[in-house]
Amino acid sequence: MPIRLAADFPAKAVLESEDIFAIADSRAKHQDIRPLKLLILNLMPNKIDTEIHLLRLISQSPLQIDVNFLKITSHEHKHTSKTHLDEFYLDFSQVKETCYDGLIITGAPVEQLAFEEVDYWPELVEIMEWSQSSVTSVVHICWGAQAGLYHHFGVDKVAFKEKLFGIYKQAIKHQFRLFRGFDDRFWMPQSRYTGIDEEQVRQKKIRVIAKDESGQSTILISEDEHDIFLMGHFEYGTDTLEKEYLRDRERGIATAKPQNYYEDGNIHNSWRAQAHLFYHNWLNDVYQFTPYRLEEIRQLQKERKLRSI
Incomplete structure (x- = not known):
């Protein structure tokens, strides 16, 4: 799979060292196809690690996929250089008149705050x-x-009383296209202090398609199939949890x-x-449903919402 990235995008060298094909922008322009346009809203502090993790999976x-990264402008980014953000990230003002085939909204280490207390809410x-x-x-x-x-x-x-932290076994509760090729039981990293109100979920137009062994919902999807909610981190690298554990210990967090x-x-x-299979299935799903002309996505979404009423 060719991911279309700028020639000097830092993650590109890492991906190429792993034998992952990231196509140069100049070559992509000569291919007579309509690539999928993917937008990633990266809310994580260490943005470069998250870029690598997600690009590795969508590869x-x-x-062919054109990837844009989106930044929040109402927040001071302390862990990623302004140069990197200015060169490789877009503001919402630059994309809001555009349509995209897919959007990924990452996690953020703010879950112990009320949503409205988050400065960029x-x-x-x-x-x-x-x-x-x-x-x-x-x-x-x-x-x-x-x-x-x-x-x-x-x-x-x-x-939660304590942080949910580790790799946990999941069970498929409803077969869905995103689970093509999955085993009935699979593992997914979790790193969070909070969950969701399960009773409220049952009252909404949301399908729970996977749960962990304690009965918590871990993968959910809206009734119109537009929004997918992953409570865990398929995108984590092998050593991500260990780095987080050591960082917490250094900060005096037990x-x-x-x-x-x-x-x-x-x-x-x-x-x-x-993890690879999930994102492969998602991109294939997007490819099957998205219109060839990007501007037709708005009409597609109107029809989708009407069908779900």
């Missing part, structure tokens, strides 16, 4: 509202999933070692195959 599609709400008419499909990750469920459906967060993560003292990656 499994045989489709109004801007995020504007982006989520725009996505309902201008994007064919949206994947929300972790806090991004909680934010989407709260804004679109009024589902509240529920605080985080327990991630569960089901180490085997004989070594990190055991048990989610890699399903």
